[in-house]
Amino acid sequence: MKSFKFDWLVLPFIGIAVVMLLWQVSCATWAKDLPTPSKTWETSKPYIMEPFAKRGEMDQGILRFTWYSLILVAKGYALALIIGTPIGFFLGLSKTFTKAFDPIIQVLRPVSPLAWLPLGLVLFMGAGKNASELGALFTIAVCSMWPTVLNTAVGVRAIPQDYLNVAKVLKLSRRKTLFKVLIPASLPYMFTGFRLSLGIAWLVIVAAEMLTGRPGVGGFLWQEYNALIYEHIILCIITIGVVGFILDRLMSVVEKKFKTA
């Protein structure tokens, strides 16, 4: 019991302490422009202590910014799942479809969000006020879709022949086969894809906000860089990291639920 507590409570704190020390030392030696931990805390305090305050368009509490970002991510992510899951199913079910579209997927997959965003903005240029939001959504969806697509395809291909035989012997209709056999059987894989996709969606949001200047954690980060308030860059980085971590944990809880089923 004692060693358990030591492992899980004390060791992470030691890790954090080491990083803080390195940070402090860096500030004192080679990175003169880097704000020190204490200065970062000092400057960030109003944003953390009043996390939902709204003092201006680009001057809001950190959790309020996070909330904006999460909403945008949720929209883009939902779009990614709605488009990605059926594509994954087609890839898993049809060899012809795979041969036709797998190469292009493999080529599009490694393209960075920074490359997609301008295209997204161009695509929705006509939308006027909403152009930046639509462009950001497009970028999030396009970038975060791939793990869902590929994992769903793997899940569908990995369905045991036994289950397919049951469907065949019982002569289940296509609809029934899909909903009673194919989807439940590939759910565990699909959720792995969903989790990875969410991670990417969160990565992309920051880039998208930075470029479009939308209010949100990423937008705030970029604005504070331009305003030379470097402490807030660190605040944003930490916030982004913590939120990403929490999202991943939440998804893996859901994922585990489906693994045992």
Next chain:
Amino acid sequence: MSNYVELSNLTKIYPTPKGDAVIVKDFNLNIQQGEFITLIGHSGCGKSTVLSMLAGLSEISDGGIILASKELSGAGPDRGVVFQSPSLLPWMTAYENVMLGVEQVFFTASKQERAEIVEYYLTVVGLADSMHKKPAELSQGMRQRVGIARAFALKPKMLLLDEPFGMLDSLTRYELQQVLIELWRKNKITALMVTHDVDEALFLSDRIVCMTDGPAAEVGEIMKVNFPRPRERKAVMEHPDYYKLREHLIEFLEVRAHRKPPTATPPSAPLKQIVPSNNNVLNPV
């Protein structure tokens, strides 16, 4: 008596890069309505291939199957299949697994009637108390009981069993053989079972079909089993003919299964085809 099931010149060929692999060649067998047939042979001889062609899960390369005066094509719930692994869908309860098939076959019946069918069969196989459990909560033997219930609940024209008890320990296997034979007797379903267990075959069957080794496996010999029914395991094993038949089967499997064509005349109606001497030319391996 007319034949209920006819397998004529049933052949299975898999194309391989090295040429065609003939798994089963000119397999001929006629089955009467209500008969219990076991197909016995060495592992990999192609007996499961014959069964899966009957089930419609494997394409027929040549020859054909007639079931109740109709040529078979594809799979369908008129044949209840019990697989070697129970093949239950793990996200559904035992009840839902059986219901999946029942809904398919009795789509005109009322909800109430369908529920009664499912409950009845699960109760008969001894799962009255566990029907709402998921397969993961059931023992291997219980899962296979669900598999049996699922097959019978469809009221199929024919029952196909692919080594259904192969993965069970011997005590559970005895229990389940008893469950199976009782259900079969009550429902009078024509059954074909694949096994490599000699005692299981003797206990259950009306006739035992011995298959020669593959490639190009075929019917080696057919043995009639005339123990009185209903059968009790003890009575069957003490029957004066039991060990004679058992010896005969084992001798076939040990010696004659490897040779083809067998020269001995089968004790029952000779259904086997005399294979022409150029048979070996067709063997690629």
